Amino acid sequence: MNQLVALTEAERDALAELEKRERHHRRGAVIQRANEPGNDLFILRAGMMMSYVLLDNGSRQILRFHFPGDMVGMPGILYSEAPETLCVLSDCVICPFDRSALAELIEIHPRLAALILVVSQIERVALTDRLAMLGRVSAKSRVGALLLELRDRMRATDKSVTDSFTLGLTQEEIGDATGLTSVHVNRMLRQLEEEGLIERDNGRVTIRNDAALARAANYVNRYEGLDLGWLPDAR
């Protein structure tokens, strides 16, 4: 959130307080399971996570990928049973805190409360973008848009990422995020490569034609173009 707005010292301290404890997890670890109580929130400090749901028909839908700086687990604190599963994709450091700490933060720091609301709305817009993709966009464009989104979100925390990055996902995971089968993801990646839009080398992807990919998939980076002049004053 310090990328969105210049924080005051008191605000920085309050956020640091949430990250007092930290835990380390390996790829595959399940942090929170759907349909079980989930009263904790987490700040993801390093690594990559995802949230997903399993349906009765046996399939999985990945809802969202999480990157360093994200607050994860919010949907879980509303309900007596968490609506989604939280799972570690690459070895990561997470800082758990109780939901009462969130309540306290909102009470003491109205501008941070507003910023949390803003972040949750950015996430909402990113989710509706994905909704439109799944409903109305071809398989090839969906895969392309996912690559762009991952690239942009990695770049947000690691400036060294330009157009080339390590996916860190299996093709099955890409499929579960885009509503496709791993077999079809494979074919779409191949086609994108044949058309010169991307290059691949052993799990590493290079975006070759950013503009064409973005156009085909209606992709917009939702962490840009923000207008936050209306936020309440810091305390």
Added chain:
Amino acid sequence: MNQLVALTEAERDALAELEKRERHHRRGAVIQRANEPGNDLFILRAGMMMSYVLLDNGSRQILRFHFPGDMVGMPGILYSEAPETLCVLSDCVICPFDRSALAELIEIHPRLAALILVVSQIERVALTDRLAMLGRVSAKSRVGALLLELRDRMRATDKSVTDSFTLGLTQEEIGDATGLTSVHVNRMLRQLEEEGLIERDNGRVTIRNDAALARAANYVNRYEGLDLGWLPDAR
């Protein structure tokens, strides 16, 4: 929000303040257009609205239906250009207010700030449910789940709605919400009817087998099962 928690007098007054002005609109009216500035928020007091996006390929994805009591237009105030279009489905009354009024509310009433965050997270979960539907569920179940969702949301404001209600949507709109064509929506409605799960009569739908529909589509009413004991104290 007064359905989620018993509000104090000061809180009720603050919310009433947002509804000071009111406007009336007819079906079809566009309240906010995507890619144009949208600095206002709205409380929907009566009627039904929807938000959607239009893609380059000419198709439309309906993102969300809005019902009385909803705060609409939040995604628009974050960005210099609104990410989605807001449109009236049935003649409605909306109360516009400036985003600075939201900032003020957050500053003065921390518990209302938390409640707004809660409502936006409920919406997030409803969106991820729909994401899973579009990605992983058959056409027939998607249509069934949409009917259940509309029924539950109408019932939330109008207790007289039990299992029978007037849709107020064209089959094309149902298709744009579920990622289908109107032709296929028609066939799926027919099938649901033939299987005895629903009945139809001139735009009026009766749910005949609630449980079977919910099971097939993994439908959960996200306005139930909440746990809000952790909210900050009212001021």
Added chain:
DNA sequence: CGCCAGATTGAGGTCAGTCAACTACAGTGG
């Protein structure tokens, strides 16, 4: 070396889309 998860490729099937015709009905104007 053998094992295993993940990636790749082919053949064939199916669900949902496209195109097109037709019906039903409300609104409009003469």
Added chain:
DNA sequence: CCACTGTAGTTGACTGACCTCAATCTGGCG
């Protein structure tokens, strides 16, 4: 009162994007 118009719903024939199943290939690792 009725012809005309436009929107929404219905139905059939055909097509195609994506899925399923199955075989093969690859690289990492004990």
